[in-house]
Amino acid sequence: MPRRPITRAERKLETKTAILDAAARLFVRNGIEATSIDAIATRIGLTKGAVYGSFASKQKLIEAVAERYSAPADVAPLLRADLPLAERLGLFGRGVCAALQGASRLQLLLDFEYAVYARRNKQWARRIREGDNIALRQFAAQFHAVNIARHERPPFVASEFVAMLSVAVRGVVQQFALDPASLREPAVEKFFVLLAGQPEHPTRPRTPRPRSR
Amino acid sequence: MPRRPITRAERKLETKTAILDAAARLFVRNGIEATSIDAIATRIGLTKGAVYGSFASKQKLIEAVAERYSAPADVAPLLRADLPLAERLGLFGRGVCAALQGASRLQLLLDFEYAVYARRNKQWARRIREGDNIALRQFAAQFHAVNIARHERPPFVASEFVAMLSVAVRGVVQQFALDPASLREPAVEKFFVLLAGQPEHPTRPRTPRPRSR
DNA sequence: CGATTGGGATACCGATCAGTATCTTGCATA
């Protein structure tokens, strides 16, 4: 492929993304607080000045990295209304495990949350919380209707459910960060499935046997 | 009460504990990293020199605080073998909520865990993890036997169960730190109860209903 | 081809902080 002559704008964008990548990697490896602008610049063979040419402050850089990497956990499994709740949760649990194996994204997110938490930065906390919840809220929206339609009786109302899913994900991610060996996929999956409550609660006549697979 | 003449040793111990208390409070409020030795000293009307008279380094001070305040969550409810598992978990869940209201202890512990995580300090991570698990291991030890005796069928084996309890506690604590309003005690209690895998919250042990499996 | 411009380097500032060395002072003991 013929390398077109590189314009200034292209060059600038290249370094900008290089900075973002390097920053993200260092944030994950060493934590946000412990990562200096200098370290980021040095990693890609530049100096501090270059970074400040693309980002006005460390704060802005952090926000840009967050923006770029904070793709929330994939909640697609949760939205598959064709499956019973327990199975959707199981899929979601496995998705979380997979994400943990791929590591960086979730870990980065956790790092951000830690930084936010450690700094007691209310504003950030709200942004992150909202970012987390955007995806989960979709789920909450269909949650009640679908459960009614399916005659499933989860132990939580929608808002509680979203909160508890959040609790579960946070717990798993943190536990993984501190002691990966203690988490095995089947257990995590079961953990999420339990949030559905007991499908065979004898309050409803059921036609399908949900315990199948 | 007769004021016994205060010896030097007593005085020294007093300031030492004062330092520990102040440090703990500031760690919780502002985070460990963001708390300077000076700030700790100033808070109790002393100066940095005084702190270094009692603790060789900030690292040692942090360790001492951790030592003093890392009393693990009260697992007594879990050990009440006279109750069915679900109830024990419900009690435990309420205990966690209560601890969150009282805040400092659990939050402090969380701070330490985060600090450890952020610093990628393996050694510390192991210490904390073990500290956490000491209490839970007691529970694990009686877990299997009691369940057999009660004909209860929790969805996890003992080791998994301990891990998942840990996950649940971490999740709840972190969620609380980031968004206290999203957690209400009944939901948290239900969340823990679900870990028992038995929705029917019996008030007394019953003869086991034969179940498919 | 020469002027301009902007990406990046360099050097520096000010603040913060851990840690140290040294002095002061008041209490305990002889």
Add this chain to the structure above:
DNA sequence: TATGCAAGATACTGATCGGTATCCCAATCG
């Protein structure tokens, strides 16, 4: 009462880091 010692104050060092001002140089453009 005299004195020695230790608790704590004070002042300083060295290092780090975020941020800024300024300079350099090569790519762009008239």
